[in-house]
Amino acid sequence: MKGHVEDRWWRKKKVDGKLVYTDTGRPVREKTDLFGKGDRYKVRYYDPDGKEKSKSFPDKELTRAKAFLTKMQHDVLSNEYVDPKAGELPFRAYTHEWRKGQSTDASTRQTVTSHLDNGIFPFLGDKSLRAVEKTETIRDWLDWMERPRSEGGRGLAASYRAVLFDMVSAILEAAWVDQRIRSNPCKTKSIKRPKPEQRKIVPWRESQVYQVKLALPAPQQVVVPLVAGLGLRQMEIFGFSPDDVDRGEMVANIQRQIRWIGNTPVFAPPKGGKTRLVPIGAGVLEEIDAHLASFEPVTVTLPWLEPGGRPVTARLLIRKPEGLQRLGARAASGMISGPEYNLAVWKPAFAAAGLNYIPRRDGMHGMRHFYASVALASGVSVKELAEYLGHHDPGYTLRIYTHLVPSSHRRAREAADEIFKPRRTGAARPENPKTA
CATH class of the missing domain: 1.10.150.130 (Tyrosine recombinase, N-terminal domain)
Structure with a gap:
């Protein structure tokens, strides 16, 4: 591969176009007009496309210049070439x-x-x-x-x-x-990705769910069955419409949430762009109907996905609480902002219920974990639960809730007994097995 190291300070002396040699047969060298100015050595080499490239090195770094030339030539031949200037x-x-x-x-x-x-x-x-x-x-x-x-x-x-x-x-x-x-x-093996803390989810007690519900203002109490009974995320709750319920099939179509782009609210699909159908119980439907009997839905038109997007209109179940009108620039839009809702409505409900609010456990997401724990305890499979929660992968759901999955030891023992039937009544039966 072509290439060489040019000495910009010295050159071989010529007279009448011919090289001049010493008595020992070595070429005579003379200073150039650039002597002492700038870098001394210039490495000239060619990239894979045949274009000439160059890199300069200061005086006394001839060895490094030669090593650089060798490396560039090797990289070109082995298809590993990266233009040094590109970096x-x-x-x-x-x-x-x-x-x-x-x-x-x-x-x-x-x-x-x-x-x-x-x-x-x-x-x-x-x-x-x-x-x-x-x-x-x-x-x-x-x-x-x-x-x-x-x-x-x-x-x-x-x-x-x-x-x-x-x-x-x-x-x-x-x-x-x-x-x-x-x-x-x-x-590289020497760099380790940060390992997130594996926090074990501690679901709410059923009594806590009811305490918080009763402590919320009446127009906001329906958020509790929407989370604890349907597993919705906070901004999916604020984008939920009674028109999303299929009463014949007894399912809720979770198809939108409210997002904030700067200080502008928009409608958007649920997290990950994944719409889903969630079975709705008769009790949850009664809670929604009771709310509708007292509070009219609010018709809202917002752009889809981003400011300036196509307008979409929906009848939303939950109106913006009056207390949010004095909380920041987002509140002026007339729509609900999660942080402001937590500050003005959710946390005060904990205080009114006499409960100690613990961050990262007692937010509205805590009731979503409650929904998951109840579903698993009732025999809902991890795959089904992942679909209801809108998770991208059942494996993700299992990693979060694996400690809440009921043990199948008893069922496994009974299945084995159907094949190898016990000959003695009550043989090898623990009195109070934890995994029964």
Whole structure:
């Protein structure tokens, strides 16, 4: 493969176009007009397309210049060539290009922007791709995310660090495909993805469900059967319409939620774009009908998916509580915002019920876990539960609720007894088996 190292400070002397030699037969060298100016050595080589490339090195670094030339020649021959200048692009600038090929959903774009601004760009944004490609850079970034703010870090939870790690890995994987870096450091054995904490779900007690329901303002009490009886997410509740109920089939069609794009509310499909049918019990339907007898649905028209999207109209079961009208810019829209609802309605209900509110356990999502625990205890399969909850994968549902799945030991023993029938009555039967 062609290529050479040029000495810009010295050249072979010529007289009348012929080289001049010393008495020992070596070419005589003379200074060039560039002597002492800038880098001394220039490596000239050719990329796989035959285009000449170059890289300069300072005085006294001839060995490094030769090593670079050898490496470039090897990379071209082995199809591993990456233009060294391609890695000079700042990580932030490349990410801007990467995002052009990602989801066009406004909510997803908003989430990606938040992740980048909060946990990625402050540390990696101004570094070059070549710098971010180094494993030590990724290690330093992981340490910075985990360190408390008091120690100059971000103090982020392991689950959020894992999300950010996956995003950076995806960006660097694209940079590798685009031949801007030689490898993705996030996939090396020496770099470990943050491991989210495995918290064991503790479902609410049935009495707690009723206590909170009675403590809520009357127009809001129906949210409890919608979560504890249908397993809806918070923003699916606020986007729920009585028209979504098929009374003949006794199912609820969960087909929309409210999302916020900045301070603008929009209608959108449920999380993951996955609509679903959920069996609705007669008691839950009675709760909805009782609510309708006292409170008229509110007809709302919102853009679909993003501001400026096609208008969609729905009769929503739950009106915006009056207390939210004085809480922030989002409240002025006339629609319900989750954080504001929690502050103005949900947490005060806990206090009114005499209950101690524990973050990450006692939010509205806690009643969704209650719904899951009741369903599993009643014999609903994990696959069916995943469909009712709108999970993307039954395996995900099983990982969350595996400790709540009723033991099948008793059923397995009875099945075996049908084949190998016991000859003695009550043989080998524990008096009070925990797994019965």
